[in-house]
Amino acid sequence: MREKQKISVPKTTLPHGKATAILDRLLHHAITFNIKGDSYRLREKKKAGVYPAQLPN
Secondary structure, three states: OOOOOOOOOOOOOOOHHHHHHHHHHHOOOOOOOOOOOOOHHHHHHHHHOOOOOOOOO
């Protein structure tokens, strides 16, 4: 049993429909986090001028 153990990060190359079914089963009792805002890497690229602060529409 994996309860109270290390984090699992699933990766797959399955088609979307099959991957969705697997994720539904994995996330049934999982705690999920929605993280808003720029990642650290993106923030650093913007500071360095490598990535535009705003993308053109």
